[in-house]
Amino acid sequence: MIPHANARPQVESIVGALRVIDSTRHKVTAPHLSGAPYAAALDAPPDAARSRSGERLFMLLDLTRMTPAHRYRELREVFARIYWSETGSITAGLRRAVAAANRRLFFANLDIDPSERCVGGMTCAVLRDDNVFIVQTGSLQVYAFSEGRLERLSPGSSLTPLGMSRMADVRLRHVFVAPGDKLLLASSSLLQAVGEGGLxxxxxxxxxxxxxxxxxxxxxxxxxxxLLMHCTTLEKASAARELLQSLSQLKETVRSRPEPAPELTPQPTPEPKPEPTLAEAEAALAPRMPEAPPYPIDLFQPSPVPPETERPVEQIPVRIVEASDEPPPASYKEMPEIVRESTPGLGADLMERVGEGARLGLGSIGHGLAAAGGVIVGGLRALPRRVLPGPERGARRPSRSVSRPVPEEDASKMIAIAVGIPILLAIVVIWAYQAFGEKSQFQSVIDQAKQAIEQAQSSGGVVEPARSHWEMALEQADAARALRPDDQVAIDLQTKARSALDQLDGIVRLSTRQLWDFGPSTVPRRLVAHGQMIFVLDPAGEWVARLTLNANGDGVVERDGNPFIVRRGQEIGGASVGALLDFIWVEPMGGRQTSGLLILEEDGAIVTYDPAWEGEGGEIQLSRFALESPPAAPVVVDTYNGRLYVLDADANQIRRYQPQGDRYPGRPENYFVDSPPRPMREALDMAIDGYVYLLYPGGEIHKFLGGKPDTFAVQNLPGDLSQAHALTVDPNGGSGAIYVLDQGRVLVLGPDGAFRAQFRADDVFDNLEAAVMDESTARLYGLSDGRLYVAFLP
Known part of the structure; x- marks a missing residue:
C-alpha cells in the first residue's frame, strides 16, 4: 500500500489463477493466464485508445458449472474490446465494458432453453502505475493484503448475477498498491468454506x-x-514472468515426451542434482514481508489510523433500475425464467398476485353491491307498512315454488362476458405494473444519483474518484429525466452533476446565435473575421462570401442580399479566377501600405479585396496578381507583420514573402533552417502569432520560432486530441492562446501547451468546420454543418 498519494513508485505484477471442481484443480501461472478460459491478464494492445496506454487488465469469471468454454472466451473478448477502445476515464471504461458483457450474456440466455442458461459473477481490475480500479458484479469476493493486514473490498450484499438482468448491477472500488501487496479475486464458495480466518x-x-x-x-x-495478483517491482516481475514461462514450456516438453520402454536390467545411476522448484524460485524473488504493525492499517487511507477512526467502505451503485429484494439463489444451476422487462423485481409472481387480487376484489365488490341493493329494496317495501296506521301484519310465509324450466342462455352474451373479463383483468394488471414499475425505477435512479453526489463530495479532493462519482450521478440524473422530463429534483441533480464535471474538466458552456446558413459542403470551409466583417471561403463551392455584422454583433446586415464577392471563373483584370484554396486578412505593417483580404488560388495567384475601396455605384473592387515565384503545392496561407507565409507541401517548407507596396514581387525565403520534424505534406493546418504552430493528424502540435523548434507539450488535457483538425490564434489578442478545434469542442492551450479551458455549445460544435477567436470583443465565430454561429464568452 502507498501511504501517501505523492509517493508513486512504478508497480508491476505477477498473476496466477486457480480453479477447483470436484477436488480437481487447474492452476495457471503463465504471464497472460493463457489456457484459463475463466481468467485473463492482458496488457494494452497497440490499437488501444491513447488513454489506456500503460494499463494492465485482469479478469475473473465464475459462471454456472455447465457453461461452455466458448462462452467464457466470448465474454472476455467483449469486455476487453469495449474497455481498450474507451477514451474516457478508467471507471467509465469499466462500466461500459461490464454492461456490454452483461448484455451479451443476457440476450444469449434468452435464445436458449432455461435449463442451459448461464449466469454468475465477473470481477475485473485495472492496474495503472500504483492505482488499482476494480469493478464487480455477481457474488465474487475481492480481498486486498497489505502490510500484514487482509481487507475485504466486496460489498456486504450479493449483487445481481451477470446475465440475469438486462441492466448490470455493479460496484466500483479504487485502491493504491505498493510492491509486496496482493489482490485476491475468488468465488464466494471459497469464503463460505474457509472463512476470512482461513484466507x-x-x-x-x-x-x-x-x-x-x-x-x-x-x-x-x-x-x-x-485469481491472485502479486504486486512487485518491474525487475522482479520481469524475472518472475521469464521463469514462469520457462517452467511452463519445460513442463509441456516433458509432458509431450514419449514414455521410455523399461529396461530388463536397470543399471543404478547417480541421482542428478534436483532443479530448483517454482516455489523456491519465487521465494527468492519475492520481497520479505514486514512484521504486522501494532494496530491494523487501512488499505485505502493515506496514513495509518486506529481502527475506530476507519472510514466505511465506499460502494458505488451503477445499475439504473432497482434490483429485486430477494437475494440471488445460492446455486445458479437452476435459473429462473428470464423475463424481458426493463424493471427487475416485478416478475411473473407479481403479475399473478396482482391478477388474483384484481379478480377477488372485483368479485367482492359485486357481491357487496348486490347485498346492499337487497337490503335497500327490502327497507323501502317495509317503510309504508311501518309508517301508516293499522295492525301489524304477520310475516308472509313463502309459498312452495312451482318448478319452472331453466331459461335459455344467450351464447353471444356469455362469450362476450368470458372474453371481456380477462381483457379487463389484463388492463388492470398492466396499468398497475407500469405505474408501480415507473415509480420504483424513478425513485431508484434518484436515490443512486444522490448517493453518488454524496460520495463525490466526500472524496477529499482526489480528482479521479470524484470524477467517477460525478459521472455516475449525471448518468442516473439523465435516466431520471428520461422517465420524468419535468421533475424538478431530477433537473437539479442533473444541473449539479454537470456543473461539477464542467469544473473538473475546465468546460465553459457557450450560448450561440446563428448568423447565416450556407448549406452543407463536401470539404471544410475557411473562416476569417475582421472587425464587423466575416468572410467565408468554400473550396468545393468555389466562392468567397462577406457578411457584415450589426452593431450588437448578433446579426448580419445582408439578410436579403447577395453575400458572394468572388467566384471561380470570374474575370478580374483580364484573367479568370482559378481554384480557391485559402485566404487571410493582412494588416498594413512591415512595408505593406493597406489592409485587405488576400485569397490564394491553387496555382499561386493572389486575389485582393479592400472593403474601403468601392466603385461609384457601390461595386466591389478586386485586383489579381501572380507571385513571382509561386509555391509548387500550396496548402495553407497565413500572415504576420505584413509578410505572407505559404505552406508548400512539395518543397517541405514554409515560403515567406516580403511585401513591397501591396504586392509580394520578390523571391520567397525558406522559413525552416533545417528540415522540419515531420513532412509538410502531413500538416493539417497552420497558425502564426509570432510563433509558427503546425497541426498534424492525431493531435500532434509543433511550435517554431525563427525556423527552429521551440518548447511545446500538451499538458493536463481532459481526453485527447485524436480528432483535432484545425487550429487558430488571435495575433492581435496578446494572450498567446492557441485554439484547437476538436470533436464537439474548442480547446484553449497556453503558449507552452498547458490546458486552460474548453468551449462547448451543446450540439452546435459537433461538426465544427472552422472557428475564429476575436479576443478584443470576446466573440467566437464558428462554422458547423454549413451554419455560421457567434458565441459571446462570459
Missing part, C-alpha cells in the same frame, strides 16, 4: 505458487475459481 493464514505466504497451493489445500472441499 488470513494463506494469503501472507511468500511466493505466488505457495499462496495458490495454500488456497487449494484449504478449499479442497469447495468448487471455486480464484
Amino acid at each position: 488470513a493464514r494463506v494469503i501472507p505466504r511468500e511466493g505466488l505458487t505457495d499462496t495458490l497451493d495454500g488456497l487449494e489445500q484449504i478449499g479442497a472441499d469447495a468448487d471455486f475459481v480464484a
Whole structure:
C-alpha cells in the first residue's frame, strides 16, 4: 500500500489463477493466464485508445458449472474490446465494458432453453502505475493484503448475477498498491468454506505458487475459481514472468515426451542434482514481508489510523433500475425464467398476485353491491307498512315454488362476458405494473444519483474518484429525466452533476446565435473575421462570401442580399479566377501600405479585396496578381507583420514573402533552417502569432520560432486530441492562446501547451468546420454543418 498519494513508485505484477471442481484443480501461472478460459491478464494492445496506454487488465469469471468454454472466451473478448477502445476515464471504461458483457450474456440466455442458461459473477481490475480500479458484479469476493493486514473490498450484499438482468448491477472500488501487496479475486464458495480466518493464514505466504497451493489445500472441499495478483517491482516481475514461462514450456516438453520402454536390467545411476522448484524460485524473488504493525492499517487511507477512526467502505451503485429484494439463489444451476422487462423485481409472481387480487376484489365488490341493493329494496317495501296506521301484519310465509324450466342462455352474451373479463383483468394488471414499475425505477435512479453526489463530495479532493462519482450521478440524473422530463429534483441533480464535471474538466458552456446558413459542403470551409466583417471561403463551392455584422454583433446586415464577392471563373483584370484554396486578412505593417483580404488560388495567384475601396455605384473592387515565384503545392496561407507565409507541401517548407507596396514581387525565403520534424505534406493546418504552430493528424502540435523548434507539450488535457483538425490564434489578442478545434469542442492551450479551458455549445460544435477567436470583443465565430454561429464568452 502507498501511504501517501505523492509517493508513486512504478508497480508491476505477477498473476496466477486457480480453479477447483470436484477436488480437481487447474492452476495457471503463465504471464497472460493463457489456457484459463475463466481468467485473463492482458496488457494494452497497440490499437488501444491513447488513454489506456500503460494499463494492465485482469479478469475473473465464475459462471454456472455447465457453461461452455466458448462462452467464457466470448465474454472476455467483449469486455476487453469495449474497455481498450474507451477514451474516457478508467471507471467509465469499466462500466461500459461490464454492461456490454452483461448484455451479451443476457440476450444469449434468452435464445436458449432455461435449463442451459448461464449466469454468475465477473470481477475485473485495472492496474495503472500504483492505482488499482476494480469493478464487480455477481457474488465474487475481492480481498486486498497489505502490510500484514487482509481487507475485504466486496460489498456486504450479493449483487445481481451477470446475465440475469438486462441492466448490470455493479460496484466500483479504487485502491493504491505498493510492491509486496496482493489482490485476491475468488468465488464466494471459497469464503463460505474457509472463512476470512482461513484466507488470513494463506494469503501472507511468500511466493505466488505457495499462496495458490495454500488456497487449494484449504478449499479442497469447495468448487471455486480464484485469481491472485502479486504486486512487485518491474525487475522482479520481469524475472518472475521469464521463469514462469520457462517452467511452463519445460513442463509441456516433458509432458509431450514419449514414455521410455523399461529396461530388463536397470543399471543404478547417480541421482542428478534436483532443479530448483517454482516455489523456491519465487521465494527468492519475492520481497520479505514486514512484521504486522501494532494496530491494523487501512488499505485505502493515506496514513495509518486506529481502527475506530476507519472510514466505511465506499460502494458505488451503477445499475439504473432497482434490483429485486430477494437475494440471488445460492446455486445458479437452476435459473429462473428470464423475463424481458426493463424493471427487475416485478416478475411473473407479481403479475399473478396482482391478477388474483384484481379478480377477488372485483368479485367482492359485486357481491357487496348486490347485498346492499337487497337490503335497500327490502327497507323501502317495509317503510309504508311501518309508517301508516293499522295492525301489524304477520310475516308472509313463502309459498312452495312451482318448478319452472331453466331459461335459455344467450351464447353471444356469455362469450362476450368470458372474453371481456380477462381483457379487463389484463388492463388492470398492466396499468398497475407500469405505474408501480415507473415509480420504483424513478425513485431508484434518484436515490443512486444522490448517493453518488454524496460520495463525490466526500472524496477529499482526489480528482479521479470524484470524477467517477460525478459521472455516475449525471448518468442516473439523465435516466431520471428520461422517465420524468419535468421533475424538478431530477433537473437539479442533473444541473449539479454537470456543473461539477464542467469544473473538473475546465468546460465553459457557450450560448450561440446563428448568423447565416450556407448549406452543407463536401470539404471544410475557411473562416476569417475582421472587425464587423466575416468572410467565408468554400473550396468545393468555389466562392468567397462577406457578411457584415450589426452593431450588437448578433446579426448580419445582408439578410436579403447577395453575400458572394468572388467566384471561380470570374474575370478580374483580364484573367479568370482559378481554384480557391485559402485566404487571410493582412494588416498594413512591415512595408505593406493597406489592409485587405488576400485569397490564394491553387496555382499561386493572389486575389485582393479592400472593403474601403468601392466603385461609384457601390461595386466591389478586386485586383489579381501572380507571385513571382509561386509555391509548387500550396496548402495553407497565413500572415504576420505584413509578410505572407505559404505552406508548400512539395518543397517541405514554409515560403515567406516580403511585401513591397501591396504586392509580394520578390523571391520567397525558406522559413525552416533545417528540415522540419515531420513532412509538410502531413500538416493539417497552420497558425502564426509570432510563433509558427503546425497541426498534424492525431493531435500532434509543433511550435517554431525563427525556423527552429521551440518548447511545446500538451499538458493536463481532459481526453485527447485524436480528432483535432484545425487550429487558430488571435495575433492581435496578446494572450498567446492557441485554439484547437476538436470533436464537439474548442480547446484553449497556453503558449507552452498547458490546458486552460474548453468551449462547448451543446450540439452546435459537433461538426465544427472552422472557428475564429476575436479576443478584443470576446466573440467566437464558428462554422458547423454549413451554419455560421457567434458565441459571446462570459
